[in-house]
Amino acid sequence: MSDPKDFVAVVDSDVRKTPRRIAFITKRTSPQVHVKDEERVMTYPEVFFRTAVAIQVLAIILVVISLRWNAPLEGLADPMHTPNPAKAPWYFLGLQELLHYFPPVVAGVLIPGLVVMALIVIPYFNINIEAEGLWLRDKARRLRIFGIVVVLFCIFLAVFDVWVALVPTLIVAAFMLLAAQTPPQTTRGFRGWLASKPLSFWIMTWFLFELVVLTAIGTFFRGPGWSWVWPWRA
Amino acid sequence: MANTLDRLADQVRENRIWRSIFRSGTGESNLHRALTVQQNVFLHLFSVKARKRTLEFRATWYLGALTFGTFLILVITGILLMLYYHPSVPQAYADMKDLQFVVSSGVFLRNLHRWSAHAMVFLVFAHMFKVFYRGAYRPPREFNWVIGVVLLLMTLLLSYTGYLLPWDQLAFWAVTVGSNIASAVPVIGAKMRFLMLGGTAVNANALLRFYVLHCVILPFAAVVLIAIHFWRIRKDGGIYPGESPAEGDAK
Numbered sequence: 046m047s048d049p050k051d052f053v054a055v056v057d058s059d060v061r062k063t064p065r066r067i068a069f070i071t072k073r074t075s076p077q078v079h080v081k082d083e084e085r086v087m088t089y090p091e092v093f094f095r096t097a098v099a100i101q102v103l104a105i106i107l108v109v110i111s112l113r114w115n116a117p118l119e120g121l122a123d124p125m126h127t128p129n130p131a132k133a134p135w136y137f138l139g140l141q142e143l144l145h146y147f148p149p150v151v152a153g154v155l156i157p158g159l160v161v162m163a164l165i166v167i168p169y170f171n172i173n174i175e176a177e178g179l180w181l182r183d184k185a186r187r188l189r190i191f192g193i194v195v196v197l198f199c200i201f202l203a204v205f206d207v208w209v210a211l212v213p214t215l216i217v218a219a220f221m222l223l224a225a226q227t228p229p230q231t232t233r234g235f236r237g238w239l240a241s242k243p244l245s246f247w248i249m250t251w252f253l254f255e256l257v258v259l260t261a262i263g264t265f266f267r268g269p270g271w272s273w274v275w276p277w278r279a
Numbered sequence: 280m281a282n283t284l285d286r287l288a289d290q291v292r293e294n295r296i297w298r299s300i301f302r303s304g305t306g307e308s309n310l311h312r313a314l315t316v317q318q319n320v321f322l323h324l325f326s327v328k329a330r331k332r333t334l335e336f337r338a339t340w341y342l343g344a345l346t347f348g349t350f351l352i353l354v355i356t357g358i359l360l361m362l363y364y365h366p367s368v369p370q371a372y373a374d375m376k377d378l379q380f381v382v383s384s385g386v387f388l389r390n391l392h393r394w395s396a397h398a399m400v401f402l403v404f405a406h407m408f409k410v411f412y413r414g415a416y417r418p419p420r421e422f423n424w425v426i427g428v429v430l431l432l433m434t435l436l437l438s439y440t441g442y443l444l445p446w447d448q449l450a451f452w453a454v455t456v457g458s459n460i461a462s463a464v465p466v467i468g469a470k471m472r473f474l475m476l477g478g479t480a481v482n483a484n485a486l487l488r489f490y491v492l493h494c495v496i497l498p499f500a501a502v503v504l505i506a507i508h509f510w511r512i513r514k515d516g517g518i519y520p521g522e523s524p525a526e527g528d529a530k
Contacts, residue, residue, distance in 0.1 A: 149463030168421030
């Protein structure tokens with residue numbers, strides 16, 4: 046180190062955020078700097094404070110709701126008198142809607158079991174790890190498989206008269222086709238965004254869409270004998 | 280005035296008794312802030328530092344934190360409600376009426392518990408989809424995703440067991456519908472339903488079982504899993520910062 050120009054001394058002045066550090070980068074041992082250090086904050090107080098504020102806001106909203114609307118309470122439980130319709134809690138009404146079409150072992154056991162299994166294994170399959178757009182590679186073959194799967198699934202739903210699940214499936218399929226028709230060089234706008242989406246995105250979006258639609262139908266559109274009713278005419 | 284308060288607070292925190300409880304001591308330095316987190320049995324589930332990017336609202340929408348917030352509200356209101364509740368037939372329903380007409384703020388307490396429960400179910404789902412769409416489930420965070428799925432099931436079970444406790448028509452028939460689904464499981468379905476209800480129909484035994492599940496077993500399991508869920512965030516390199524080469528420098 047006889048030559049003073051052999052190294053550069055850097056002092057990070059932001060002591061509150063990062064500890065003071067001095068780096069000696071010599072020409073002989075120049076380390077490769079891959080990434081810039083990310084800006085970090087102290088968990089205490091920064092993260093705890095933000096979290097506390099978020100929870101406070103939520104608590105205020107819930108308190109206001111609780112002051113304004115009363116929780117439902119009906120008459121004393123009576124095993125002799127079945128209300129029509131007897132509905133499960135709202136988050137199970139998607140399943141109860143499916144019970145209307147399929148035998149209990151399918152709608153009540155097989156489908157929720159498969160959903161839970163599918164959710165658990167998501168991070169263990171490479172198909173869910175890769176983030177490449179579905180149609181960017183091998184498009185012709187993937188379109189063929191996509192077509193066969195969608196047509197067979199739609200026939201299956203139509204046979205069981207599950208129109209409420211068929212319509213969301215067709216809508217998602219239409220968006221997938223729109224993404225497939227998008228020229229690969231398109232990277233901007235809505236279509237560019239669609240084209241960049243991997244298969245896992247499409248499957249999850251389809252699942253979310255079905256979940257919302259089935260739950261909403263079970264909650265608002267089903268009346269006595271699980272018949273279709275319009276909520277605004279009730 | 281503010282200075283006096285600050286000095287007073289410092290004096291309290293430098294006190295021998297205080298120091299014997301909280302080991303980290305006082306100070307404005309980052310070292311002391313780090314020790315505050317690191318030397319506390321509960322707080323040390325979290326990392327000492329966090330990437331600033333991950334704290335922006337758009338990164339997480341704070342959905343995980345909010346879910347935990349509803350859980351806290353539910354624990355507090357739930358314990359208070361337990362003081363006024365007997366898990367027996369038909370006293371359970373009479374207790375609902377007492378909450379309504381006799382207990383001070385009883386209606387408010389029950390409302391807050393009920394609406395927070397709905398909010399928690401909704402927020403858990405929202406949190407899950409947000410995590411998925413950000414890609415935050417990818418390695419090395421895959422096991423925390425699995426714990427999250429189990430916590431989702433815990434939340435549903437907590438909500439479902441709580442649904443029966445008011446012992447009104449709504450509660451009774453919602454749980455009857457649900458328990459009938461359990462009996463559709465091949466081979467062991469009927470046995471499972473019997474185990475769940477403590478009988479062949481939703482009755483006083485079922486109410487007691489759901490009460491024990493709702494107030495003891497499931498909350499305990501949820502607390503343990505939530506602790507692991509938080510701790511795994513630290514162990515897996517902090518909150519997912521998004522697609523970036525900086526991902527590799529997690530500590």
